[in-house]
Amino acid sequence: MKKLINISLDAMGGDSAPEIVIDGAAQAKVRHPNLKFTFSGDENIISSLINSFSNLQDSNIVHTEEFISANEKPSVALRTGKNSSMAHAINQVKSGFCDAVVSAGNTGALMAMSKLYLRPIEGISRPAIAAYFPTIIGESCMLDLGANIDCDAKNLVQFSFMGQAFASIIMGIKNPTVSLLNIGEEEQKGLDYIKEASLILSTMKDKINYKGFIEGDKIAQGETDVIVADGFTGNVALKTAEGTALLVTTYLKKALSSSFSSKIGYLFSKKSLKNFRLQMDPRKYNGAVFLGLNAIAVKSHGGTDAFGFANAISVAADMVEYEFVSNLKKKMSKVDMDSLK
Amino acid sequence: MKKLINISLDAMGGDSAPEIVIDGAAQAKVRHPNLKFTFSGDENIISSLINSFSNLQDSNIVHTEEFISANEKPSVALRTGKNSSMAHAINQVKSGFCDAVVSAGNTGALMAMSKLYLRPIEGISRPAIAAYFPTIIGESCMLDLGANIDCDAKNLVQFSFMGQAFASIIMGIKNPTVSLLNIGEEEQKGLDYIKEASLILSTMKDKINYKGFIEGDKIAQGETDVIVADGFTGNVALKTAEGTALLVTTYLKKALSSSFSSKIGYLFSKKSLKNFRLQMDPRKYNGAVFLGLNAIAVKSHGGTDAFGFANAISVAADMVEYEFVSNLKKKMSKVDMDSLK
Structure with missing residues (x-):
């Protein structure tokens, strides 16, 4: 049996959240039964949605009623969004409780928060989206x-x-x-x-x-x-x-x-x-990855549906399975990154 | 009957020149019988190609054996290309003998030469390609x-x-x-x-x-x-x-x-x-126009065929017919261009 992978999901990020996040998680788990989810967002809404999916019954919920809006400036999100679903979702990875975070929310805010909470790998001055x-x-x-x-x-x-x-x-x-x-x-x-x-x-x-x-x-x-x-x-x-x-x-x-x-x-x-x-x-191509961070963060298209969101989760699961971060660090250690700052 | 339009063609510019230039000119003339062409390039080759097209018999040829290669730097082309087919083609417009120039040659060289020979319209600091x-x-x-x-x-x-x-x-x-x-x-x-x-x-x-x-x-x-x-x-x-x-x-x-x-x-x-x-x-969309010059210059894709080149000629003919340059000047005179330098 494959190793359990814990994925942290920003349940409130995206145009059709939280519905597509929950539905997408259930779809992803059909493909990868070794996934376990932690949803950050409004507990009442999330738990009632989870009820419809038998394979999500082992999920965790981190409750918060706050979320980052799609048009929020990253700097404002950083300052005022510490109790948002996005911040909580990222923090599940920072604390080591989850292996990767996926959000369909505000890209700029997600990048800014991921950089601040998860930190870039030593030697990398600017993480990038791929x-x-x-x-x-x-x-x-x-x-x-x-x-x-x-x-x-x-x-x-x-x-x-x-x-x-x-x-x-x-x-x-x-x-x-x-x-x-x-x-x-x-x-x-x-x-x-x-x-x-x-x-x-x-x-x-x-x-x-x-x-x-x-x-x-x-x-x-x-x-x-x-x-x-x-x-x-x-x-x-x-x-x-x-x-x-x-x-x-x-x-x-x-x-x-x-x-x-x-x-x-x-x-x-x-x-x-x-x-x-x-x-x-x-x-099919949904799921942009943040490269150069000390942990795995994947950005889903804000307008995607459950099928698309499931693909973004798959990308995150692949990155955990292939131990992307430690392998990236190994590869990077062979390059003199300080000369490239 | 429509007014005669004189189009100057760089016969030697483009991957499959001069064949597609001559063939394209013949195709354009079927659509616009009021066109007359002046080909700049190797007279021997051009005149033997023209022989196959009855509607090109009234064309002029400006002989030169020199041409600008596709990878020539614009600055080098400007310095050494004064006797090139491209330079001669542009000069037909500068002298007033032709109403517009079309070339499938080196874009950078064509822009540089067009700017130098045809000059930007007063108040426009940088002509652009559209x-x-x-x-x-x-x-x-x-x-x-x-x-x-x-x-x-x-x-x-x-x-x-x-x-x-x-x-x-x-x-x-x-x-x-x-x-x-x-x-x-x-x-x-x-x-x-x-x-x-x-x-x-x-x-x-x-x-x-x-x-x-x-x-x-x-x-x-x-x-x-x-x-x-x-x-x-x-x-x-x-x-x-x-x-x-x-x-x-x-x-x-x-x-x-x-x-x-x-x-x-x-x-x-x-x-x-x-x-x-x-x-x-x-x-169908071939023919990029240089906007902001005192005359009409159109760039054809270098890899196009005769049908595509004919479309670039049509774009040039439209611009002559609608008196683009004088109308652009009229429109521009209403804007304080000096404040935008």
Whole structure:
């Protein structure tokens, strides 16, 4: 039997919380029976919701009526949110009672609180947000997705090592390739700090499989395993990709319902198109991980449903199972991180 | 009969030049019989290619054997490329012999030469590159796509006015909405210069229909007519969108050929799917315009084919027909551009 994994959930974070959090936890536990949950939030609401799920009866509840709103500034959340469901959820990990925390709440607040309570790993100046990016040949991982909107060359180099660790430890890729997102592949192209990061990474080829620059149109082609950008650019790229995928599937839906013949065609293709939809389903890729902290914190999309939230829990469970934090520390100890501060 | 429009073409720019340039010109002339072309490049090659197209017999050729390579640095191109096909093509517009120039060559070199030879409009400190972006409800326009990778707030404000002018003069949108690309819609989100640009635009609501911030996932939903970003972010967003569209259509192709039933379904849906493909065809949106110059310059994708190049020529022809430059100047004269330098 697999080792028990304790997951701390911010029950009140997300557009449809706490319903999707509880429902998502039950779904995740069907997939991973070795999970046990601690929900932080309003005990009355949570316990009545838990009643419907037989596999959640062993869960714990940490009661609080306070929560962080979606638009709260991170600095305000830090100052006034000590008794919020998010803070309690993170503290379950800090105290060692849980192995990982998952929240669909305010991203900025979650990052700020996680940094403060869980602390960055020694040598890492800026934790980053990473997520899976679907490609023609499988999946890549991209970071930073918004934790650090203003970066310098050394930040990008640190992100590169953290992304490399995620790809090898969690995605199981041997010697993963790493690329810097840029507007051209030639050396002289792009912003100065990206060119500088590229020069630094080029001198570390014994420690990292650095491939050079990658342009936006090559991400989804799966040309590299890890795509590194500052948090502003990474966030814009990921969201633009989401919007474009929705655009294309909307066009497709319209096309397949545009004529009698195409509607018949749809009936014949229905099963295959279902697989296609599943492949494109953003819920499948839900669960952005905070890399560089002393513990595991996963951010779910705020607007996801229970299926999506269950996937974010799965990501957290994987990271616990593969002992991500201690393995990341081991990998990082081989790099002179102090020179990258 | 429509007024004759003289288009200057850099015959040697682009991956498959000069073939696609000549072929594209012939295709464009079928659509717009009032076009007349001047090709700059190797006369021998061009004249033998022109022989195959009866509607190109009235074309002019400016002979040169030099051309700018795709990877040439703009500064080197400026210094050493005075006798290149690109320089000659731009000079046909500078001299007044042609009304617009189109090239599928090196973007950086084309922008640098166009700025030097054609000069920015008075009051505009930085010309920008704009292009169409397909949306669920039609098309938007996005700028800057790479001319200015390092921008300040005032640059973004100028881009906003140039984009507004393009949307109203060329796209025919009455009182177009303008948004700044950002990583959140709330006031406090994003990089400082974007927040500053937003504050400036908010004080100019009598002159511009400024809507606030837009996130990457909302671009393709058509929530705004003009999306404004620095050239680095805009370039990454556009290319990531291109790559994602290709990813989705690749998934779709695989799905529709994955089973006997789906292949039959494909046959029934073939006509509708053809329309879908056409809607998604990047060649349809080919032709990025340089806004803010004293003349019309259009950049075609370097890897496009004749159909795509013909579309870039159509964009140039539209801009001549709607007298874009003089109308832009008129619109700009109502804004105090000196305060935005």
